[in-house]
Amino acid sequence: DIQMTQSPSSLSASVGDRVTITCRASQSISSYLNWYQQKPGKVPNLLIYAASSLQSGVPSRFSGSGSGTDFTLTISSLQPEDFATYYCQQSYSTPWTFGQGTKVEIK
Amino acid sequence: QVQLVQSGAEVKKPGASVKVSCKASGYTFISYYMHWVRQAPGQGLEWMGIINPSSGSTSYAQRLQARLTVTRDTSTSTVYMDLSSLRSEDTAVYYCATSTISHAFDIWGQGTMVTVSS
Numbered sequence: 001d002i003q004m005t006q007s008p009s010s011l012s013a014s015v016g017d018r019v020t021i022t023c024r025a026s027q028s029i030s031s032y033l034n035w036y037q038q039k040p041g042k043v044p045n046l047l048i049y050a051a052s053s054l055q056s057g058v059p060s061r062f063s064g065s066g067s068g069t070d071f072t073l074t075i076s077s078l079q080p081e082d083f084a085t086y087y088c089q090q091s092y093s094t095p096w097t098f099g100q101g102t103k104v105e106i107k
Numbered sequence: 108q109v110q111l112v113q114s115g116a117e118v119k120k121p122g123a124s125v126k127v128s129c130k131a132s133g134y135t136f137i138s139y140y141m142h143w144v145r146q147a148p149g150q151g152l153e154w155m156g157i158i159n160p161s162s163g164s165t166s167y168a169q170r171l172q173a174r175l176t177v178t179r180d181t182s183t184s185t186v187y188m189d190l191s192s193l194r195s196e197d198t199a200v201y202y203c204a205t206s207t208i209s210h211a212f213d214i215w216g217q218g219t220m221v222t223v224s225s
Contacts, residue, residue, distance in 0.1 A: 001169070034211040036152075043202065043218060044152065049211035087152055091210035095168045096142070098152040 002026050002090050006099035012107040019075040021102045023088035028068045032092035035064055035073045038101075039084045047086075048073065078104070109133040111203050111216035118222045124191040127219045129203030136184035137161040139207055143177060143188045145199040155201075158186060193223045 003026035013019050023033065031051040036044040046055045048064035051071060061076040075082055083106055088099040114128040129141065143155040156167040158177045167175050176189040186203060201219045204212035 032210055036212070038152075043215045044212070046211055046213045049213070050209045053209070055208075055211075055213065089152075089154075089211075091206075094154075094157060094166050096154045096157075098154065101151045 001095055002029060002093060002097055004088055004090055004097050004099040006086075006088055006102050008102060009100065010103040010105060012105050013078050014107045015078055015080055017078045017107075019078050019082075019104060021073045021086055021088075021104075023066075023071045023073070023099050025069045025071075025090055025092075029090045029092035031067050032090055033064070033066065033071045034089045034091060035062075036087045036089065037082075037084045038087065044087065075104075109207065109214050111205065111214055113201075113203060113216040113219045116220040116222070118224065119193050121194055121223055121225055123193050123223075124189060125193060125221050126187055126189045127201050127203075127221070129186045129188070129216050131184045131186070131205070134207065136179075136181060139205045141177075141179070141186045142204050142206075142212065143175075144202045144204055144212070146202070147196070147199040150199075153199075155188070160186065190221075193221075195223050197221065198223045 005024045033051045035048040038044040047058050052064045063074045065072050085101045085103045087101050110132045112130045117125050137160045142157045156177050158165045160179045165177050174191045179186045203216040205214045
């Protein structure tokens with residue numbers, strides 16, 4: 001199975017901050033990397049697919065980059081509604097494994 | 108609109124089985140593979156398995172292989188997840204999800220809470 005490792009596991013940031021979350025795959029996954037946002041008690045929501053494609057309806061302050069084994073999710077200017085947990089996921093091969101999550105909290 | 112509607116919450120005793128349904132609407136059922144994902148309380152997301160609704164072929168996470176069965180009924184556009192020999196560690200929210208775009212879960216069911224407790 002492909003292992004996905006996110007860092008950091010949690011972070012504290014202020015509204016307006018630029019936030020970067022990284023995700024590393026245990027082997028090359030080309031660009032088969034997705035990012036999800038999940039708020040407490042809610043269903044995960046797709047933000048970025050294929051490493052850098054913005055899902056319809058997602059604000060442009062979210063962006064993704066990377067290929068191969070190293071990927072990044074960036075929030076250019078953190079908004080109050082962005083405080084949540086973020087997961088990366090590889091869809092290169094089954095099982096479609098997730099990272100352990102990064103919790104973004106208010107500083 | 109594309110929608111996945113799951114069955115309601117379940118409470119089961121250890122050793123029992125649970126069957127959760129996921130009814131698809133708003134698209135051609137056989138067009139997109141269906142996946143199952145679960146999330147234990149306070150934990151991350153775990154991919155469980157996948158079914159091709161057209162052929163019925165499946166693939167499961169190795170750690171669940173012996174206890175998990177995913178089936179579909181094309182006449183009702185419904186996918187079923189059956190997990191047997193339940194243990195307390197199976198307490199989780201179970202989601203069905205599908206990918207109508209490039210290998211990503213853009214459509215999710217609302218989730219079904221399964222509680223395993225004696």
